[in-house]
Amino acid sequence: MTDQPTSIVAGAESATADVAAATQAAEDAFAQYRATTPQQRADFLEAVAAEIEADTDALVEAAVAESHLPQGRITGEVGRTTGQLRMFAGVVRRGDHLGVRVDPAQPDRTPLPRADIRQRMIPLGPVAVFGASNFPLAFSTAGGDTASALAAGCPVVVKGHPAHPRTGYLVAKAVSRAVASAGLPAGTFSFLLGDGIELGQELVRDPRITAVGFTGSRGGGLALVRAAAEREVPIPVYAEMSSINPVVVLPGALEGDVAGLAQAYVGSLTLGSGQFCTNPGLLFLPRGAAGDAFVAAAAEAVGQASGTQMLTSGIAQAYAEGTARQSSGDGMTVLATGSAGEGSDAPAPQLTEAASADSPVVADEVFGPAGVVIRYDSVEGLLPSLADLEGQLTATVHAAAGDAEAARALLPTLERKVGRILFNGWPTGVEVGHAMVHGGPFPATSDSRTTSVGSLAIERFQRPVAYQDVPADVLPEALRDDNPWGLLRRVDGELQA
Template identity: 60%
Template sequence: MDGSFLIGSRALTTDETFRAIDPSTDEALDTDFAVSTTDHVAEACKLAADAFDSYRETDPEDRATFLETIAAEIEGTDGLVERAVAESGLPEARLTGERGRTCGQLRLFAKLLRQGRWANVVVDNAMPDRQPMPRADLRQRRIAIGPVAVFGASNFPLAFSVAGGDTASALAAGCPVVCKGHPAHPGTSVLVGRAIQSAVKKCGLHEGVFSLVQGTSNDLGAALVKDPRIKAVGFTGSRGGGLALVEIAQKRPEPIPVYAEMSSINPVILFPEALKARGKDLGKAYVGSLTLGSGQFCTNPGVVVALDGPDLDAFADTAAKALEEAQPQVMLTGGIHKNYDQGVQKLSGQSDVKTLARGAEGTGCNRGRAALFETTGEAFIRNPELAHEVFGAASIIVRCTDFDQVAQVLEGMEGQLTATLQIDEGDHETAKKLVPILERKAGRILANAWPTGVEVSYAMVHGGPFPATSDPRTTSVGTAAIERFLRPVCYQDLPDALLPKAVKHDNPLHLPRIVDGESE
């Protein structure tokens, strides 16, 4: 591995460099990585703009083949998982699975392209004899929005980074991508970037379809979002980082959408019958979800809401004992570990909060010690700080007096990625009253599961009202993610010779269509 970044087909270096840090030791890893300049950002954006018109009109089959080629190149990249382990502190098994998910996403979008529904082709045939006025021939399709800036995520070095869901869905839509690699894992970013670069060449595409810039400065990301050739942004990270990008994007002469996935505490509601029947089992499963990956999931169960009483006591006691045995795991970076400790200290210092348990003491750098707290429904409603996200394995149990107070607790929460119901059949009538609240608050509602698994599928929604995301109409996981990077265009009375393939009269791409209001 060398420390170059990728501008189109070229690998470039500069005199200014940085190194990745192994979070398990706080020691710098080998390889000096070159820092991209704002001039390099501009060059990458120009190449992306140059590539746009030809790439967006590639046949769906050609784009599908391209995505599958990227997946094959990633799978054939030696040392990728090992490097990701060294740069993130995540275990090898987790990252092996994440590589599989990354390639699975690419292949799912390839399948979507071949199915054709994404193009949303609608034809209203001309009605020249219609009274009192004739109707023109109208044809609609969706086209790519333009070059997209993608920011790599710290907690998913593969699945939400250089070739992750934002890149896969943008490329599927026909949008060139300029990616800013996350500074915590530059080696992983370069290895994946080279896989995409190789796929671009093998598929005979314009070199500007993909570029990768690297560096530790926020100014680099700001320059990328400010560039007038960028037409949308994909981001997964902190609320502060996401909002900073939204502000930059909205202050441009041409504002653009920022699809930022940011902050969520993912409430879990324990219903009485479920708590009575299996409270202890729920307590163990809850801690397993909470401490998975040191709690560094955007879908981590950060708050549990339930009616006060003996059954909740049994749940809390079991959860506390399980959490006390939880071994501290390496967190992604020293900065994330520091912020986690500060968040835990802030919660424990609240007058209305009781510390139920802390995880086992650990040795070594950046180990996140799990934390479990409890409070009352009244205190949670009164103090908004208790609902702030602590990124890591920390959660709070909220003891409510009745279901009216449960509803008040939920109504007072910000937007969430998920909301979970732990219910038995006897709880259904009570749960029905809360579902409308949860629909307004969350993008995904689960029953009798835990939120820390996100299936990549056609129906999945990984989004939600602010601050879970900056745009609640969209998802960053699943095939619907492609819709973020498409816009509709209508063609009125254009001669067939001027129509794009997707809406030509003889339908040469064999896309599914709605013709005169009927499926064809």
Template identity: 50%
Template sequence: MITGKNYIGNQLSANGNKTYTTFNPQTNQENKVVFTEATSEEIDQAVLLATEAFASFRNTSKEQKAAFLNAIADEILALGDELLETYCSESGLPQGRAMGERGRTMGQLRSFAELVLEGSWVEASIDTAQPDRAPMPKPDVRKMNIPLGPVVVFGASNFPLAYSTAGGDTAAALAAGCPVLVKSHPMHAGTGELISSAIIKAAKDTGMPNGVFSNLNSSGIEVGQQLVNHPKVKAVGFTGSIRGGRALYDLAAKRPEPIPVFAEMGSVNPVVVLPKALENRAAALAKTYAQSITLGTGQFCTNPGLILGIKGAALTEFINVLASEIVTIDPGCMLHPNILGAYEANKEKAISQEGLTLAAHYQNDVATNFAKQAIATVNGATFLANPQLHQEVFGPYSIVVQCDDANQLEELILQLEGQLTGTVIADDNETANYPGVIAAVQNRVGRIIFNGVPTGVEVCPSMVHGGPYPASTDSRFTAVGVSSIARWVRPFSYQDWPNKLLPLELKNENPLGILRLVNNQKTTDKI
């Protein structure tokens, strides 16, 4: 049952006077449950509990931690239809999407359970002593990753499950040994509370310390600001807009003790369509991209918002087919009236720019909170001269840029801001003729796709979901897959410590049987 209260550790609390409700964009009505925003005192209490919990949680055995993560997944599934119905009522998304995202969320938790159970993620490195080395003896130095401390995770508007309360950031932080404080997203506070109840139950059932998880309601920015400014918070995870992510990044940098903010802030995901591919399959590619642009009503951070090609009859055919196909697709509901309003405003701002031509715009009447998809086109010189055209329009919109030649195409890509993904559409061996273009794409993105679409992010160890700023605040890290655990740890060295005092991961006996780097050799052997 949804109460509208905050989880301060394992206790429900609602001491504040500021309340709000969520909104059902499909029915265009407010949902019934009233949520109470966390007070400053409740925020302090949650952070102090997290700090106390960190003292023991950081040393939890890998078996206990894996059991905790698996139990969260089990409890999420046990929420049953109530979770799915709440998800749909707060997002306007269909039940199939809810079930898919629930499965992804559970899969992420289980993958981190497997990671911590195996144990090698700590990247243990050992350089044994050489007391007889001349002219100076060499000390015994041993290194491993250790958790940072309490982590604040901000829920994402477009993924109420996979990028929110028990999403990738939370799963990775808990796997690392960091307690988590979630700043619940106001658009899906009910979904967040249900997931929080599952985490709290899993924590109790597996013996985790009180404070290992808290969920704080917030209708605006104040709760998030207080959390980021709290001196006992050690890191932040965020998925959302450039404006929001940058504000948190700047706030964290101004603290007396600056802390890292790992923000994934969106992307236009450029798609480069090379000439031979267009000549041979322009119509088929256009149909594929009409579907990709409108998938989920364009509300993915990997939506293909920019398509780049070289002028010619084949590119013209592609634009014409794309324009005709996209208006045959039924419009979809957006997550919230505010998101629809931002989409319409940003779309109108884009298509009003001088030199841009509107190739297609859905003209029929649509239901309330449904978005009208659009395709625009512009020449390369105009695009290069107008940075406004480079910005993301979050929703079912894309712009096709017609470049004069390969040199202009390369110049255009190099002038783009950092992106999550880049896609290259090419025929066999065609990329060999465009090395500069391919290199330019690689320089601006975190993931490059060949002959596919950017929509869809596979959760696996090799996935990079991040990229040069402003796609993310630190391009060295991914927000998806088990490698994302690296955001919530720091390397730590022990020098000349007695073997009996070392953590299990660094003991001579290697009691955990993990893979370690010993004197520059990877091995699971004892020393």
């Protein structure tokens, strides 16, 4: 590596993270960037993907070194990051993000004529993005938040994550190259590196910032939510924060290969040192012999698992404290402890049983390979425990054909708790698609009405504007009668191509 990571404000490198310079450059770039046609903006998003792809080798080397995540995982993340940008480019090229609605004039309506009213979505303005430590590419500098804000037409100022400054810097350079070659203002994208929480707070308080995307801890997210609410002009914060991702194993699911199911659970629990927002931290299991066999097999698998180096010493330290709380809490019993890996930051996986879901220890997310099992007597008896959970990103159900009735009974309760319900799989994979929801009720996120993964994420950075009786030669292109961009439009409420 030759490049020393540094801040990149409006295309130029600088040793200091100058928040005001970056936000002013973003504000100055906004008018031109948001005026890009769907075609231009889609081309730009694809150019960002291509620039990142061109740097794959350097990026993988940097990200593996900084995150301690395996090379295969990081290579996959490059593909996920570029695939996401290209998927958003597809949405933008179709103009679907514009959400155009036309209610034509009715000059002869009585008692009053109706005006011509048209609606489109416009971008909010400059967006601040806080990358996550656990996905140095897909949820970081040019990850989902950045891609969706750029797709919406918002300039982006990224606060680079201090756990992977070199990776972030290389990605930021790639994005800046795409900005330059597209002829866009350099302030369309800036990247700020700096220590401490002050930089982030300053960014969120800056009056030129109009929305915030964040993935990280509950404490960090809530601090940004507070700062945003206390501004003279409050702004939306999309903070993805905390989730223990309950799994419900229904009785029928234990009629098959119980040991295999338990091993798959432990595989998801310990994947990537458990450092996923969607890690299955809490598992509800029927009482009885089949459940006992699952516990025995899961305990054996955890006992055989060894730790791998975590993202940062701080995360490893928090994990050690969290597992200590879980193993010593009232009504908690340790079922198995794996072995620590090499180095000081590779703590052992742990499996605990909780006597009930009521314990506050159960509700606290422990970020890492720590699972809690709770046994239940009946699905009916399980429902109140699920209803009492805090909001979550995901809920998983393992069910066989005979469990359909129980599964249908669970669904309404789970829907009110989570953003994604999945069957007979594990929550740790989050597909980037049009139907994905990576979100959920508070405190899983600060705003349940949206998602941070998938194309619906673009809508987070937009708002509707109505145009009433605007003359044809003044009307924005997206709204013109001749529909020059060939948009799908809702005319008097009905979709028309």
